[in-house]
Amino acid sequence: MWTILLFLCAVFVQSGATGEKDDRNKRSYPSCPSRQWTKNGQRCYLSVSAPNNWVGAEQYCLRQGANLASVHSFSEYTFLQQLVGSESNGHPVTWIGGTDAFQDRVWFWSDGSSFDYAAWAAGEPNNYGGRREPCIEMNWGADHRWNDSPCDNKRGFICSFKLC
Ligand SMILES: [Ca+2]
Ligand SMILES: [Ca+2]
Known part of the structure; x- marks a missing residue:
């Protein structure tokens, strides 16, 4: 699970670095892992x-x-x-x-x-x-x-x- 989240983080950081200005990057932050x-x-x-x-x-x-x-x-x-x-x-x-x-x-x-x-x-x-x-x-x-x-x-x- 955490490996996947860390991988997703890396992907989102990369996509953020391209300078996209729309809202997708904001919504695509991995959320907190559980209801706890x-x-x-x-x-x-x-x-x-x-x-x-x-x-x-x-x-x-x-x-x-x-x-x-x-x-x-x-x-x-x-x-x-x-x-x-x-x-x-x-x-x-x-x-x-x-x-x-x-x-x-x-x-x-x-x-x-x-x-x-x-x-x-x-x-x-x-x-x-x-x-x-x-x-x-x-x-x-x-x-x-x-x-x-x-x-x-x-x-x-x-x-x-x-x-x-
Ligand atoms: Ca003290
Ligand atoms: Ca002390």
């Missing part, structure tokens, strides 16, 4: 409520051809909150793809995109209690924003990949 995935902009998102640690969550996403979700705007964060909230009627603390595992307080997204937006909760990130807290969980605290957290906590998570 939700489209937002040019990305597909999957909320997984089964708890996992951060690395296990990233590995799960990789097996889907995705990464843990990165977040680049307030509207994208609001979308993610609605995505996980709709499944549990609340604000479950949820892994996203941010980490400073390489160097303390230097943040990266696991999908390689720029760390150009953050929604830290008050006082975060704080390496609470002097621990290394290298992984970002969302929906944390009273204001449902971000916390740096030990990566071995078990959380639900969100996978994401970009449509081509």
Whole structure:
């Protein structure tokens, strides 16, 4: 299935490169793979409520051809909150793809995109209690924003990949 999708992506990228200006290219983007995935902009998102640690969550996403979700705007964060909230009627603390595992307080997204937006909760990130807290969980605290957290906590998570 994914081989076919990747092949189709390559075909569509090629046809786009020819400079065709009609709408066919827009409609011919491969869509999100199943009803479990939700489209937002040019990305597909999957909320997984089964708890996992951060690395296990990233590995799960990789097996889907995705990464843990990165977040680049307030509207994208609001979308993610609605995505996980709709499944549990609340604000479950949820892994996203941010980490400073390489160097303390230097943040990266696991999908390689720029760390150009953050929604830290008050006082975060704080390496609470002097621990290394290298992984970002969302929906944390009273204001449902971000916390740096030990990566071995078990959380639900969100996978994401970009449509081509
Ligand atoms: Ca930290
Ligand atoms: Ca923290």
